[in-house]
Amino acid sequence: MLRPYLAVLSARFQLVLQYRAAALAGFATQCWWGGMKVLIYSAFYAGARAAPMSFAHTVSYTWLGQAFLMFLPWYADPEVADMVRTGAVAYERLRPVDAWGWWYARALAWTAARIAPRAGLMFVTAAVIMPLVGLGRWGLRLPADGAAVALFCAAILAAALLSATMTVLLNVVVAASLTDRGANAFAAPISIVLSGSLVPLAFFPHAFVPFLRLQPFAGLIDTPFRVWNGELAGLNAVGAIGLQLAWTLVLGILGRCAVESVMSRVQVQGG
Amino acid sequence: MNGVALYLRYVGASVRAQMQYPRSFLVLNTAQFFGSAIEILGVAALFGVFGRIRGWSLGEVAVFYGVINAAFALADAPTRGFEVFGPEFVRTGAFDRVLLRPRTTALQVLGYELRLRFGRLLQAGIVFAVGASAVRLSFTPAQVLLLAWTLAGGVALFSGILVLQATLSFWTVDALEVANILTYGGVQAGQYPLNVYAAWFRDLLTYVIPIGCVAYFPVVALLGASDPLGAPGWLLPLTPAFGFLFLALALSVWRLGVAKYGSTGS
Amino acid sequence: MAQVVVEGLRKTYRVAVREPGAWGAIRGLARRRWREIEALAGVSFAIGTGELVGFIGPNGAGKSTTIKILSGILRPSGGACEVDGLVPWRDRIRHVARIGVVFGQRTQLWWDLPVIDGFDLLRDIYRVDPARYRRTRDELVGLMRLGPLLDQPVRQLSLGQRMRCEIAAAMLHEPRLLFLDEPTIGLDAPAKLAVRELVGTLNRERGVTVVLTTHDMQDIEALARRVIVIGKGVILADEPLDAFRAGVLAERRVVADFAGEAPRIAIPGVEERAREGRSLELAFDPARIAAPALIAAIAADYPLEDIRVVQPQIEEVIARFYDLHGAGEA
Numbered sequence: 001m002l003r004p005y006l007a008v009l010s011a012r013f014q015l016v017l018q019y020r021a022a023a024l025a026g027f028a029t030q031c032w033w034g035g036m037k038v039l040i041y042s043a044f045y046a047g048a049r050a051a052p053m054s055f056a057h058t059v060s061y062t063w064l065g066q067a068f069l070m071f072l073p074w075y076a077d078p079e080v081a082d083m084v085r086t087g088a089v090a091y092e093r094l095r096p097v098d099a100w101g102w103w104y105a106r107a108l109a110w111t112a113a114r115i116a117p118r119a120g121l122m123f124v125t126a127a128v129i130m131p132l133v134g135l136g137r138w139g140l141r142l143p144a145d146g147a148a149v150a151l152f153c154a155a156i157l158a159a160a161l162l163s164a165t166m167t168v169l170l171n172v173v174v175a176a177s178l179t180d181r182g183a184n185a186f187a188a189p190i191s192i193v194l195s196g197s198l199v200p201l202a203f204f205p206h207a208f209v210p211f212l213r214l215q216p217f218a219g220l221i222d223t224p225f226r227v228w229n230g231e232l233a234g235l236n237a238v239g240a241i242g243l244q245l246a247w248t249l250v251l252g253i254l255g256r257c258a259v260e261s262v263m264s265r266v267q268v269q270g271g
Numbered sequence: 272m273n274g275v276a277l278y279l280r281y282v283g284a285s286v287r288a289q290m291q292y293p294r295s296f297l298v299l300n301t302a303q304f305f306g307s308a309i310e311i312l313g314v315a316a317l318f319g320v321f322g323r324i325r326g327w328s329l330g331e332v333a334v335f336y337g338v339i340n341a342a343f344a345l346a347d348a349p350t351r352g353f354e355v356f357g358p359e360f361v362r363t364g365a366f367d368r369v370l371l372r373p374r375t376t377a378l379q380v381l382g383y384e385l386r387l388r389f390g391r392l393l394q395a396g397i398v399f400a401v402g403a404s405a406v407r408l409s410f411t412p413a414q415v416l417l418l419a420w421t422l423a424g425g426v427a428l429f430s431g432i433l434v435l436q437a438t439l440s441f442w443t444v445d446a447l448e449v450a451n452i453l454t455y456g457g458v459q460a461g462q463y464p465l466n467v468y469a470a471w472f473r474d475l476l477t478y479v480i481p482i483g484c485v486a487y488f489p490v491v492a493l494l495g496a497s498d499p500l501g502a503p504g505w506l507l508p509l510t511p512a513f514g515f516l517f518l519a520l521a522l523s524v525w526r527l528g529v530a531k532y533g534s535t536g537s
Numbered sequence: 538m539a540q541v542v543v544e545g546l547r548k549t550y551r552v553a554v555r556e557p558g559a560w561g562a563i564r565g566l567a568r569r570r571w572r573e574i575e576a577l578a579g580v581s582f583a584i585g586t587g588e589l590v591g592f593i594g595p596n597g598a599g600k601s602t603t604i605k606i607l608s609g610i611l612r613p614s615g616g617a618c619e620v621d622g623l624v625p626w627r628d629r630i631r632h633v634a635r636i637g638v639v640f641g642q643r644t645q646l647w648w649d650l651p652v653i654d655g656f657d658l659l660r661d662i663y664r665v666d667p668a669r670y671r672r673t674r675d676e677l678v679g680l681m682r683l684g685p686l687l688d689q690p691v692r693q694l695s696l697g698q699r700m701r702c703e704i705a706a707a708m709l710h711e712p713r714l715l716f717l718d719e720p721t722i723g724l725d726a727p728a729k730l731a732v733r734e735l736v737g738t739l740n741r742e743r744g745v746t747v748v749l750t751t752h753d754m755q756d757i758e759a760l761a762r763r764v765i766v767i768g769k770g771v772i773l774a775d776e777p778l779d780a781f782r783a784g785v786l787a788e789r790r791v792v793a794d795f796a797g798e799a800p801r802i803a804i805p806g807v808e809e810r811a812r813e814g815r816s817l818e819l820a821f822d823p824a825r826i827a828a829p830a831l832i833a834a835i836a837a838d839y840p841l842e843d844i845r846v847v848q849p850q851i852e853e854v855i856a857r858f859y860d861l862h863g864a865g866e867a
Binding site: 025026033044047205 | 302321322443446447449468469
């Protein structure tokens with residue numbers, strides 16, 4: 001029963017991995033970005049007032065943010081956007097699989113395929129090479145213990161599941177508005193700010209922080225990285241992962257209903 | 272019809288073409304405004320936590336930020352053709368058509384589109400105005416002239432970077448994302464005064480990609496400050512000239528790329 | 538007088554050899570291996586003013602490389618070429634101001650602009666004198682019946698309408714030499730006929746030299762008096778179309794419609810080529826049996842409704858020719 005979904009997963013994985021040059025270019029860009037952010041944080045911390053996170057934690061958070069940048073729902077699945085433009089989206093109904101599940105599997109595969117190589121390279125660079133060449137102060141620090149690593153893995157998995165529900169919702173907006181322009185243009189800035197990718201959520205004014213941590217975008221970046229840094233440990237971490245999964249469920253159900261309603265509209269229009 | 276007049280004709284055509292889609296014009300401009308405005312939100316959040324950066328206040332950094340963002344916005348609008356050169360001209364073969372027309376290649380690529388995007392410019396203007404009033408910047412004619420000259424140098428520098436990005440696509444169209452390091456990364460770097468960075472990075476931003484020459488030194492002069500890095504005061508307002516030098520170099524590399532296209536076909 | 542002179546034109550490309558697998562890709566980054574591909578291996582021909590030449594060959598034979606060199610886009614690796622006394626790649630801007638080029642698969646107009654605005658922009662790009670431009674444009678608009686299309690954005694035109702506009706656009710600066718690359722590709726039958734008629738008119742009445750590359754042999758048959766056939770980077774044939782046809786496929790054809798079921802015909806020197814119900818296509822060797830004798834022989838034995846002598850389809854001639862030269866698509 002899962003066969004078609006697994007097939008699309010592996011196919012897209014291979015497709016994305018084929019573009020090695022693009023992956024390397026993306027990696028170089030993200031290194032540059034991360035490095036610049038670290039330099040700026042370092043200048044800010046040099047004037048030292050009490051900060052909500054230690055310098056080492058901020059730096060680790062920054063590198064992880066670059067490694068997992070593709071968790072952000074930057075834009076709708078370009079293939080879906082293409083299908084919408086050409087009207088081929090109506091044929092999606094002809095597939096003998098559940099439309100939401102199909103789009104979800106594609107989104108998950110797409111995210112995973114873009115993240116895996118970049119994250120791997122980023123880990124090696126920031127956590128291994130940088131300390132070796134004497135830049136350890138600006139590099140990625142490893143979690144304190146095995147439990148933190150295990151919890152981090154769980155949180156990253158949950159972030160991937162959550163991220164894919166968001167991509168599917170974007171697909172739905174694109175299919176409903178018949179263009180990818182509007183949705184894509186606004187998805188990126190909103191998610192960059194609310195996920196913690198711009199600056200760690202802890203750096204926003206105190207009054208907002210608890211609310212910022214409850215909204216779904218926090219589950220993409222802020223939650224897993226605080227688990228990594230050990231700010232969320234034990235039951236707190238489990239609770240935060242629970243929140244990620246709860247949002248996954250909510251957005252998943254929302255997406256399912258939306259896909260159903262949009263697809264039936266597509267059929268009525270006859271493509 | 273000379274080059275300038277023809278360029279204006281291209282601009283007219285491009286504007287008319289874009290106005291065929293008024294809704295998309297509004298959506299994309301609004302999106303660009305918010306998309307670029309989140310940067311200042313991040314800067315403001317950090318100042319909320321830390322107060323100052325290497326002695327500079329939020330107001331002063333807002334002036335640096337406004338200048339570099341305005342320069343990039345002004346450069347980005349007319350150079351769209353160079354920015355999308357790899358996917359739109361080389362990969363599709365449309366560059367053949369450029370070579371089939373009796374005009375220089377750079378003029379035709381420049382004429383591809385004048386992108387009507389005012390979101391980033393508006394954002395930069397607001398940030399600059401707020402910053403300037405926070406530090407009580409006075410605008411004498413000399414100051415206004417210095418600002419215009421600084422922006423011109425910045426536009427030349429970013430145009431040069433985009434020409435280099437386009438030139439790179441004669442060799443590869445797969446890895447063009449790297450060029451974002453220089454464009455968006457350059458904007459990002461220029462948002463903060465140069466003395467916040469480590470020495471090697473400062474040198475890179477001064478001598479290799481002279482972002483500092485169009486964003487830092489002249490703005491220090493604009494702010495009436497003395498350079499904490501110790502550059503002599505008379506030199507500060509002259510540095511935007513390096514933006515033009517960079518553009519001239521980029522255009523000569525462009526000509527090499529065009530010649531290379533002629534011998535390999537892509 | 539020859540307008541286009543090509544002598545010993547050669548073009549080799551260097552392509553990176555991609556090794557399979559991830560390891561190969563990494564090794565490729567360090568040291569690339571190159572392979573030389575010879576697209577043109579010494580091509581020579583001359584085209585006179587006012588000619589209409591069909592330039593044909595299978596995909597990858599070197600057609601578009603030749604056209605790209607002649608139009609100034611590419612620089613050859615060796616050999617010489619002159620068009621109206623200019624070396625295309627050396628004097629690009631002056632050269633391209635005198636030629637017109639139409640690519641069937643790509644537009645030279647502005648997608649979102651009305652046709653007329655694109656024409657006006659081309660006037661300025663080519664520095665055409667305004668009065669002269671108005672005259673040429675009005676003539677072309679009349680000739681190609683573009684009047685009702687001028688105010689429509691290009692993206693709204695049908696492919697056939699667009700192609701008529703493309704040809705007009707390529708003629709606005711009154712080039713003496715026109716390159717047409719697949720001008721009828723994707724068009725429906727009436728649109729193809731219209732395009733062919735236009736090209737014929739431009740050639741006959743305005744004396745424009747036309748070099749036509751196409752895969753549609755009906756284009757060649759309708760327009761070209763001379764064909765240049767290229768395969769694997771060398772010229773395989775360069776002669777009048779009739780001579781080419783006769784040289785490749787000497788046989789001629791008779792198509793006969795019978796009153797009843799088409800019979801089996803057994804006459805020496807005659808072979809059956811196709812059969813469909815009451816209709817029969819026969820090939821005969823004119824050296825062994827003359828057409829009147831063959832028709833008389835058939836009419837004597839069977840009740841005929843119609844009979845006509847035809848030439849073999851040009852597609853068939855070309856296919857046979859490629860087979861003979863082993864020049865089919867690689």
